[in-house]
Amino acid sequence: MLRVVLLLLTGTLAAGSAQPGSKNTTKPNILFIVADDLGWNDVGWHNPDVKTPVLDQLAQEGVILDQSYVNYVCTPSRTAFMTGYFPYHVGTQHLVIFPWQASAVPSNFTFLPEKLKGLGYATHMVGKWHLGMCNWKYTPTYRGFDSFYGYYNGAEDYYTHVVATGLDLRDDKEVVKTKNGQYGTYFFTDRVVDIVEKHPADTPLFLYLPFQNVHQPLQVPKRFEDIYATVQNENRRTLLGMVSAMDEAVGNVTMAMKNAGLWDNTLVIFTTDNGGWIAASGNNFPLRGGKTTLWEGGTRGVAFAHGKMLQKTGYTNNEMIHAVDWFPTILAAAGGTADAGIDGVSQLDTIMSGKPSPRTEFVYNIDDVSTSKQGAIRVGDYKLIEGFAGTPDGWIRPDNLTDSPADSEDPANGTWLFNLKDDPTEHHNLADTMPDKLKEMQAKLAEYRKSLVPAINPPPDPKSNPQDWGGAWSPGWC
Ligand SMILES: *[C@@H]1O[C@H](CO)[C@@H](O)[C@H](O)[C@H]1NC(C)=O
Numbered sequence: 143m144l145r146v147v148l149l150l151l152t153g154t155l156a157a158g159s160a161q162p163g164s165k166n167t168t169k170p171n172i173l174f175i176v177a178d179d180l181g182w183n184d185v186g187w188h189n190p191d192v193k194t195p196v197l198d199q200l201a202q203e204g205v206i207l208d209q210s211y212v213n214y215v216c217t218p219s220r221t222a223f224m225t226g227y228f229p230y231h232v233g234t235q236h237l238v239i240f241p242w243q244a245s246a247v248p249s250n251f252t253f254l255p256e257k258l259k260g261l262g263y264a265t266h267m268v269g270k271w272h273l274g275m276c277n278w279k280y281t282p283t284y285r286g287f288d289s290f291y292g293y294y295n296g297a298e299d300y301y302t303h304v305v306a307t308g309l310d311l312r313d314d315k316e317v318v319k320t321k322n323g324q325y326g327t328y329f330f331t332d333r334v335v336d337i338v339e340k341h342p343a344d345t346p347l348f349l350y351l352p353f354q355n356v357h358q359p360l361q362v363p364k365r366f367e368d369i370y371a372t373v374q375n376e377n378r379r380t381l382l383g384m385v386s387a388m389d390e391a392v393g394n395v396t397m398a399m400k401n402a403g404l405w406d407n408t409l410v411i412f413t414t415d416n417g418g419w420i421a422a423s424g425n426n427f428p429l430r431g432g433k434t435t436l437w438e439g440g441t442r443g444v445a446f447a448h449g450k451m452l453q454k455t456g457y458t459n460n461e462m463i464h465a466v467d468w469f470p471t472i473l474a475a476a477g478g479t480a481d482a483g484i485d486g487v488s489q490l491d492t493i494m495s496g497k498p499s500p501r502t503e504f505v506y507n508i509d510d511v512s513t514s515k516q517g518a519i520r521v522g523d524y525k526l527i528e529g530f531a532g533t534p535d536g537w538i539r540p541d542n543l544t545d546s547p548a549d550s551e552d553p554a555n556g557t558w559l560f561n562l563k564d565d566p567t568e569h570h571n572l573a574d575t576m577p578d579k580l581k582e583m584q585a586k587l588a589e590y591r592k593s594l595v596p597a598i599n600p601p602p603d604p605k606s607n608p609q610d611w612g613g614a615w616s617p618g619w620c
Pocket residue numbers: 248250251252595
């Protein structure tokens with residue numbers, strides 16, 4: 143026992159005293175947490191009505207990242223996290239992969255856990271995939287994860303684990319049929335704790351936790367809803383309960399990592415995948431719009447970094463970060479480098495010591511599918527949206543009261559130019575008053591558009607029918 147304690151102490155000191163860039167044998171463990179549909183106004187550090195004590199503490203002890211951008215919906219953001227490429231360079235820019243679509247991130251893209259395995263990491267994933275499952279080669283354990291416990295599609299019932307007409311719950315490749323009636327967040331967390339307890343301390347650990355919370359359906363055990371007894375609207379009360387359930391789950395995971403002696407050498411990256419979903423009572427006030435839109439409410443995500451290796455902590459960082467950057471950032475933290483040509487840039491110095499971001503521009507999305515033809519970019523302080531910005535529009539408060547839209551006459555198919563430094567809530571469209579800046583931004587967008595890869599968006603495939611696969615959504619039909 144004493145020997146173990148001494149080893150732990152030595153390990154901690156070695157990790158703590160190493161300077162970045164200096165030789166150290168203790169690669170950090172990496173805990174990459176992705177919340178689903180968590181809104182800007184749905185975390186305690188942005189809104190004191192939301193009870194997230196665990197996440198608040200981690201965010202405040204670490205670095206709050208308040209200019210950390212994500213894509214407008216799940217599949218594109220997860221593409222960015224796992225590949226380091228903008229979804230419009232992959233073909234996953236149009237909405238999400240539906241269970242019945244023969245669609246996936248193409249096999250020639252190397253996923254983050256594959257790269258980390260090459261650096262000696264054990265790689266585990268618990269939660270939601272949503273990057274394709276019609277063929278085994280697209281599923282987590284074929285794309286670099288040593289183990290996978292979770293579901294392949296975008297959402298499901300938290301108790302039956304059914305989406306549409308099929309069960310979607312797997313332990314590695316095996317369908318799990320024994321969890322009907324159990325709230326997913328509980329047994330997913332138990333699995334994470336189990337992984338942590340069994341993990342050999344001499345191997346660096348990469349743990350990818352894409353939570354089910356707080357995606358709809360709105361379901362949560364009553365004790366979490368009871369935290370918000372004063373919230374009148376039932377849907378909002380449930381949504382907030384789901385946020386607090388996730389908070390407790392993160393607390394259990396951090397506790398397990400502390401007990402296992404892994405915590406002091408763990409770098410935590412926490413991010414949402416997109417803004418809160420207004421239709422499911424998520425909230426992004428004071429930002430405009432929400433999930434499924436290119437407005438800031440859909441794309442400026444909640445995020446923070448935490449870890450003893452961070453050199454500057456306890457502040458809010460406003461450097462420009464995009465979802466594609468986590469791939470090279472995590473690789474850099476692991477002592478590796480990403481392949482040349484990816485869209486992401488390493489933000490390790492930004493999160494470690496607050497250095498200026500190497501990024502000055504990014505693509506919110508480019509999509510040519512006629513029903514939602516759109517393009518949006520950020521260059522410096524300016525943002526251009528052309529085409530379909532997405533709905534709902536407006537500045538929606540948690541009680542659903544909408545501030546009167548400043549430019550409610552704008553069509554769904556329009557041209558918007560904003561200076562986000564002066565106007566982070568997108569109240570003042572400058573498209574008419576700054577024609578030269580508009581032309582410059584349009585030229586830039588046209589340049590980006592040249593490298594657009596057509597969206598992978600096939601019609602429903604009847605071969606996907608779970609009835610032909612023992613009742614579960616299963617790989618093997620594409
Ligand atoms: C993957 O293949 C597609 C189609 O050939 C190509 O456009 C793309 O650049 C490739 N991407 C990578 C990362 O190899």
